[in-house]
Amino acid sequence: MSHVSLFKRSPWILHYDGSSCNGCDIEVLACLTPLYDVERLGVVNTGNPKHADILLVTGSVNERNIEIIQNLHRQMPDPKVVVAVGACACSGGIFARAYNIQGGIDHVIPVDVYVPGCAARPESIIDGVVQGIAALELKHKRSA
Amino acid sequence: MKRTVVPMGPQHPVLPEPIVLDLVLEDEKVVDAIPTIGYIHRGLEMMVERVEFTEFGYVVERICGICSFMHGMGYAVAMEKIMAVEVPERASWLRLIWAEMSRIHSHLLWLGLGADAFGFENLFMHCWRTREEVLDIFEKTTGGRIIFSVNRIGGVRRDISDSELVAIVEKLQQLGAGFAETARIFETDPSIRHRLGGVGILTREDAHAVDAVGPMARASGIPLDTRLTGTYLYDHLDFEPVLETAGDCLARVVVRVREISQSIDLIRQAVQRMPKGEGAPIETKVRGLPTGETFERLEQPRGEVIYYIKANGTKYLERFRARTPTFANIPAMIKLVKGCDLADVPNIIMTIDPCISCTER
Numbered sequence: 345m346s347h348v349s350l351f352k353r354s355p356w357i358l359h360y361d362g363s364s365c366n367g368c369d370i371e372v373l374a375c376l377t378p379l380y381d382v383e384r385l386g387v388v389n390t391g392n393p394k395h396a397d398i399l400l401v402t403g404s405v406n407e408r409n410i411e412i413i414q415n416l417h418r419q420m421p422d423p424k425v426v427v428a429v430g431a432c433a434c435s436g437g438i439f440a441r442a443y444n445i446q447g448g449i450d451h452v453i454p455v456d457v458y459v460p461g462c463a464a465r466p467e468s469i470i471d472g473v474v475q476g477i478a479a480l481e482l483k484h485k486r487s488a
Numbered sequence: 489m490k491r492t493v494v495p496m497g498p499q500h501p502v503l504p505e506p507i508v509l510d511l512v513l514e515d516e517k518v519v520d521a522i523p524t525i526g527y528i529h530r531g532l533e534m535m536v537e538r539v540e541f542t543e544f545g546y547v548v549e550r551i552c553g554i555c556s557f558m559h560g561m562g563y564a565v566a567m568e569k570i571m572a573v574e575v576p577e578r579a580s581w582l583r584l585i586w587a588e589m590s591r592i593h594s595h596l597l598w599l600g601l602g603a604d605a606f607g608f609e610n611l612f613m614h615c616w617r618t619r620e621e622v623l624d625i626f627e628k629t630t631g632g633r634i635i636f637s638v639n640r641i642g643g644v645r646r647d648i649s650d651s652e653l654v655a656i657v658e659k660l661q662q663l664g665a666g667f668a669e670t671a672r673i674f675e676t677d678p679s680i681r682h683r684l685g686g687v688g689i690l691t692r693e694d695a696h697a698v699d700a701v702g703p704m705a706r707a708s709g710i711p712l713d714t715r716l717t718g719t720y721l722y723d724h725l726d727f728e729p730v731l732e733t734a735g736d737c738l739a740r741v742v743v744r745v746r747e748i749s750q751s752i753d754l755i756r757q758a759v760q761r762m763p764k765g766e767g768a769p770i771e772t773k774v775r776g777l778p779t780g781e782t783f784e785r786l787e788q789p790r791g792e793v794i795y796y797i798k799a800n801g802t803k804y805l806e807r808f809r810a811r812t813p814t815f816a817n818i819p820a821m822i823k824l825v826k827g828c829d830l831a832d833v834p835n836i837i838m839t840i841d842p843c844i845s846c847t848e849r
Binding site for chain 1 (some may be wrong): 530
């Protein structure tokens with residue numbers, strides 16, 4: 345796997361539930377547990393935006409959480425990467441027609457990686473994080 | 489005494505979902521808790537006016553990704569009632585089996601999150617490892633891990649072969665035997681007893697007064713379980729509600745631990761009782777447009793859920809409403825949080841098994 349050589353540091357992840365149905369959230373958590381176990385690769389789920397390199401957002405943007413998502417993104421140190429997990433985070437998904445949904449996460453913050461699926465499978469979430477790591481390395485190089 | 493307000497949420501390490509609690513403290517004691525919701529509100533109920541009733545089942549499933557099957561089932565059953573559709577018996581049994589499997593996976597998921605909240609990460613990992621085995625069965629039988637879309641108005645989309653059913657029971661019994669060790673730790677470990685025993689006590693009277701539902705009520709000694717009403721073929725099965733009387737956080741954990749083995753036993757009984765025969769019909773063709781209204785109740789892992797549906801003879805329903813169990817348990821949570829120590833707040837919040845996306849839809 346060519347991506348392995350990209351693992352120069354251990355990316356820490358901040359997960360925020362936009363307005364997801366829980367489906368993608370529990371799949372994000374499932375990535376941490378023994379079957380998938382991303383911690384073996386140094387990927388740690390942190391609760392603190394100031395420790396995080398990658399922001400994983402599930403669910404879409406609504407009136408209320410716009411501010412929270414922007415806040416969390418602002419608090420993360422540069423360089424940072426945003427991964428939109430699931431159909432809702434990418435475009436609003438099945439809820440795009442609901443009155444309180446404004447659309448995907450890219451309405452509010454720049455998104456680097458889109459992970460499709462409803463709910464996104466752990467394998468594709470891990471793949472999204474790996475691509476996020478590649479984007480992160482690129483940003484490191486540019487800022488150096 | 490001077491009061492301090494500690495905001496908790498919407499993004500907090502112990503909360504998998506955003507909810508805000510403004511905790512008013514006097515010293516270390518919480519004297520008041522003011523919840524703020526709306527972070528996950530999508531406007532799902534109103535989508536019923538824009539999505540045809542035949543497709544709305546997919547939307548209902550996405551009320552919550554944890555009890556997605558049960559939401560889909562509740563919607564399908566309610567619509568079948570309105571449209572007077574006779575569901576093939578095999579489909580009803582299959583629904584019961586999937587519903588009980590949902591309960592097992594939901595309780596395992598919660599036990600893990602609960603263990604994480606009181607700082608027992610090892611136990612979190614054990615519960616979630618066990619849960620993956622249930623998800624494997626789901627994937628094998630429905631094709632999905634979280635969202636199945638296997639219910640449809642009039643029946644189910646997929647059959648499970650008789651030999652497969654026997655294999656599932658066997659696998660679940662092995663899972664139960666393997667989980668026994670984890671269950672023993674939940675019930676007897678001294679550090680868990682110290683952390684949860686006597687914390688957040690909801691007395692039987694209080695549970696009545698705030699209308700607690702599901703494991704929350706059963707941990708306070710109230711035998712409240714809509715499965716006891718005998719609907720959805722539960723009258724063919726032999727079971728007693730799992731009751732605890734202490735009403736503290738530990739009792740709520742123990743109720744859920746025991747309900748896992750109860751559900752495994754229910755699935756075993758269901759496979760024995762259900763009529764054999766692959767190739768038997770699993771769905772009835774539904775024709776026409778619905779007219780009328782109905783209420784439907786069923787027991788989700790978190791407690792009783794109520795659906796109200798009103799149809800007006802067009803392909804769009806007039807009203808869809810769901811009263812989810814977490815909504816009913818939030819008053820109990822607020823009652824428990826008042827007067828507890830700040831350090832116990834995460835445990836109390838977690839032991840009601842909050843599902844915010846159900847609550848806000």
